[in-house]
Amino acid sequence: MTRSFLDVVEAWNGESVVTTFDSATGAWMFVALHDTRLGPAAGGTRMASYPAPVDGLIDAMRLAEGMTWKWAGVGIRFGGGKAVIAIPDDLGDEARAGLVDRYAAHLVSLRGAFQTGVDMGTTPEDMARIGAISGYAVGLVDGKPGDPGPYTARGVFAGIRAALAHRFGEAAVGARSVLVQGLGDVGFPLAGLLAEAGAALYLTDLREDAAERAQARFGGTVIPAGDIWDVDVDVYAPCAVGATLNPDTIPRLRCGIVAGSANNQLLSEADAERLRERGILYAPDYVINAGGAVAFAAIHQGERDETRLRAQVDEIGSSLREMFEEAASARESPLHAARRRAQRFLNANGGPSAGAR
Structure with missing residues (x-):
């Protein structure tokens, strides 16, 4: 049964959700502010079609909470927020452009409570437009759009090396096999970094042509999307949609490490314990995928030196x-250690929560 907007909002532990209906397109805009103790909320804007508008609201809330833990987990003073624009399936290019402009105007009305960047379904060019209209887009250099994907991929690569060192005693990637699921803005450059380091690559994407493009560029083996649970690899790197780690899939995993860029990889926190019980090392998603956020936060504060930006990302x-x-x-999942680290930073730098807890 579909949950109502009221039920979803009442059950949430965040601070507020600003909801707007765009009558010109039939799209819904949800800006979810989860925890602003560390500062104004910042997070990506996702644009996607959902079975029902309430599913977009739920996605915004889940992602906003993830941003709270992401910023605190890497010690950056932004609050946790996320925006979702739930669009109809048949949205055309002209209608989309107008929607982006109206969304930017909506951010102006929030007066800096939320700053945004690229997420699934939005582009660096969208952010340049949003920044020009609202002034609340991060990752822009002199008004020009930046792409967080390569920085996120670099952070995931650093996280994979850390996981290999912990799980197998050696950080070298060259002797290891990695399955990259999702060859988009992060998965594609991640595959490149892994190939350069000599990893045995397995590539999969719901869009078969995307996997084939990556194979043509980096080598490796293309795996049909439905067959990924049958592949023996050292590392499974989910870089697409969330919730791929759940009670149905975890028993089927044939890997030693899960380390990828997707948000909300666990269907529930109980799945972290399920991974641990199977002897699979889990790199908490909101830490390992923070490279783009780390880099763009530094750029937002004036950093322009690429060497220093990469060094900050490598600290992941x-x-x-x-x-x-x-x-x-x-003797617990790394998820708990990550949460404690983030909570310590929140408590030390943010004080009591202002949200509904």
Whole structure:
């Protein structure tokens, strides 16, 4: 049964959701602010079609909470927020352009409570337009759009090396096999980094042509999307939709490590324990996929030196090593160590929550 808007909002532990209906297109805009103790909320804007508008609202809320833990987990003073624009399936290019402009105007009305960047379904060019209208897009350099994907991929690569070192005692990627699921803005450059390091690549995407493009560029083996659970690999790197780790799929996994860029990889937190019980090392998604957020936060604060930006992103590997060690000592999932780290930063820098807790 579809849940109502009221039921969803009443059950949420965040601070607020600003909801707008765009009558010109039939789209819904949801800006979810989960926790602003560390500062104004920042997070991507996702544009996608959903079975019902309430599903877009739920997605915005889940993603906003993930941003709270992401910013706190890497020690950056932004609040957790996310926006979802739930669009009809038949939205044309002209209608989409008008919708982006009206969304930017909507951000102006929030007066800086939410700053945004690229997410699934939006582009760097969208952010340049949103930034020009509203002034609330991050990742722009002199008004020109940046692409967070390569930075996110670099952070995932650093996280994979950290996980390999913890799980197998050696960070070298060259002797390992990696299944990259999703060859988009992050999965594609991640595949390139892995190929350059000598990994045995397995590539899969719901869009077969995307996997074939990656194979033509980097080599590797294309795996049909429905067959990924039958492939023996050292690392499974989910880089597409969330909730691929759940009670149905975890028993089928044939890997030693899960380390990828997708948001909300676990259907529920209980799935982290299911992974641990199977001896699979899980790199918490909101830490390992923070590379784009780390880089764009630094750019937003004036950093322009590419070497320093990359070094900040590479620190994700060091953070994950500490979490893996803490979790191993406590005989628990790294998810718990990641959450404690984030909570410590929130408590030390943000004070009591203003949200409904």
